[in-house]
Amino acid sequence: MLETPRYIMSLPTSLSSLIILISVATAPLAVSGASLTDDAHCGCYLTNGTQAGFFSNHKFYDFRNLPQYAGVPGSVANPNDAANAGVSSQYFNDENWTSVWSIQNWNNSNGARSDASVLMVNSPSNVYIEANGDPNPTSQTWLTLRTQRLPGQSSNQSSGFQSAAEIESVSSGFQFLSMRMLARTVGGSGAITAMFTYRGSDTLANVQEADLEIRTHDPHNLIHYTNQPSYTTDGQTIDQATENATLPDGLSWANWAVHRLDWTPTSSTWYVDGFMVANISFQTPRDPSKVILNAWSDGGQWTGNMSVGDAAYMQIQWFEIVYNSTDAKSKRDDNGPYGRLPLTMTRRDASTGQCRAVCSIDETSDQGQPVMLWASGAQPRNVAGGWAVWVPSVLTGLVLFAMSAGLLR
Structure with missing residues (x-):
């Protein structure tokens, strides 16, 4: 069973219900089956929190x-x-x-x-x-x-x-x-x-x-x-x-x-x-x-x-x-300038700047060792303007459903 994050519990009931609904729907894409990995296999890192975000480096x-x-x-x-x-x-x-x-x-x-x-x-x-x-x-x-x-x-x-x-x-x-x-x-x-x-x-x-x-x-x-x-x-x-x-x-x-x-x-x-x-x-x-x-x-x-x-x-x-990082030398220099910027959501290559392996430090069972959330089979999802949160099309349907059900007003 999914555990509701503590920061969600403090939100208004209607919004909390919607977030829980979205969490259940997207769990198979992100958390379910997440396995321990290492930084060499991670293209970028997705954090949880009130403003989820993508980062290119981990220490x-x-x-x-x-x-x-x-x-x-x-x-x-x-x-x-x-x-x-x-x-x-x-x-x-x-x-x-x-x-x-x-x-x-x-x-x-x-x-x-x-x-x-x-x-x-x-x-x-x-x-x-x-x-x-x-x-x-x-x-x-x-x-x-x-x-x-x-x-x-x-x-x-x-x-x-x-x-x-x-x-x-x-x-x-x-x-x-x-x-x-x-x-x-x-x-x-x-x-x-x-x-x-x-x-x-x-x-x-x-x-x-x-x-x-x-x-x-x-x-x-x-x-x-x-x-x-x-x-x-x-x-x-x-x-x-x-x-x-x-x-x-x-x-x-x-x-x-x-x-x-x-x-x-x-x-x-x-x-x-x-x-x-x-x-x-x-x-x-x-x-x-x-x-x-x-x-x-x-x-x-x-x-x-x-x-x-x-x-x-x-x-x-x-x-x-x-x-x-804006440093000229960073962990991702072997993949070109995209290593210094917020990334997209599939394993990165030098020609497109894509991140083809999305990892998490929040969902791990071993502190300091990331887990793989999803890899190259996922559809690329761009991070516009250097900073964005993934909002797949399925969420649009969930929002419409939540509104019709009275969860979101």
């Missing part, structure tokens, strides 16, 4: 079974030494990591927020693989991003400094994506952990960013979602840029949950464990961007002020992303 980072790299580095008490610290293990020197991610070591001394009261220094020592110490663990390890308030070592550092963690994608060419992580945030008050897309600018109004931010002094069921900027140069708040979401009962950012961002040309949509919790169409990012994860504080009003000695941690079991 999966699994931090659950890396005991050979596990170890918690000691805190580096000097800000200069913290910035210059080496990576915590050889895992972060491997090409599989360095070709995609860069561990940051910048500080906010030249670009601090106006109310920042503490020097913040990103340190490679705050990014590490940690052994799972949970009771009844479901993994051996996870990735940790740590931020910690450390005491000063001289009269010039009377307030100490905030040691922070940030990883950025090497590429700034992500343009529309669906990214997810199984993560939790734990530790002391006064810090922020985040997952977001980012395109910087010298002008605040031209910054493009879709972000998820968890403030550790907030209630455990509150998360902030924003299409930045959320304020103007004169300090005025842009209310329509942000949704401060209360999670459904039973969900908490302090517990393991799958956090997901779908960035499309028309909106940014966020989910937690399959529940849609925020959707913002105002100033949706439009241009190629980076992907960033971080844990930080600067003692300002937004982050709060962490007590000396306290620390907070974002712990991640896995991170997964399907995306389109």
Whole structure:
């Protein structure tokens, strides 16, 4: 029996009924018989959600079974030494990591927020693989991003400094994506952990960013979602840029949950464990961007002020992303320029740009391994204007039937 997605259950009854009807009718085409495969056999990836979409590339980072790299580095008490610290293990020197991610070591001394009261220094020592110490663990390890308030070592550092963690994608060419992580945030008050897309600018109004931010002094069921900027140069708040979401009962950012961002040309949509919790169409990012994860504080009003000695941690079991890219070099370069664009729905070839094998990361039984939804036997269905959702002709009949039956008014 088909399980109704949780985001559908929140829709009006008439629309929900129609979607369930459509799901039943199209299930044999998409989900039924879907089998595990690998990326080499996938032409593109179709996501579920309130705005389904096609993406040309897939990456999966699994931090659950890396005991050979596990170890918690000691805190580096000097800000200069913290910035210059080496990576915590050889895992972060491997090409599989360095070709995609860069561990940051910048500080906010030249670009601090106006109310920042503490020097913040990103340190490679705050990014590490940690052994799972949970009771009844479901993994051996996870990735940790740590931020910690450390005491000063001289009269010039009377307030100490905030040691922070940030990883950025090497590429700034992500343009529309669906990214997810199984993560939790734990530790002391006064810090922020985040997952977001980012395109910087010298002008605040031209910054493009879709972000998820968890403030550790907030209630455990509150998360902030924003299409930045959320304020103007004169300090005025842009209310329509942000949704401060209360999670459904039973969900908490302090517990393991799958956090997901779908960035499309028309909106940014966020989910937690399959529940849609925020959707913002105002100033949706439009241009190629980076992907960033971080844990930080600067003692300002937004982050709060962490007590000396306290620390907070974002712990991640896995991170997964399907995306389109403007990079000249991408997974699909062997198939021509279509690898950098949203695709059509049958296995791609260089002459037509078609995708002849449609895969899913949503319907899989093995996290990180896609399943094949349909292959070359299906009729090509074009993606107009670089972005569209497949609407086969059978749906037209279903809509007419639903209207006559009173399901859709």
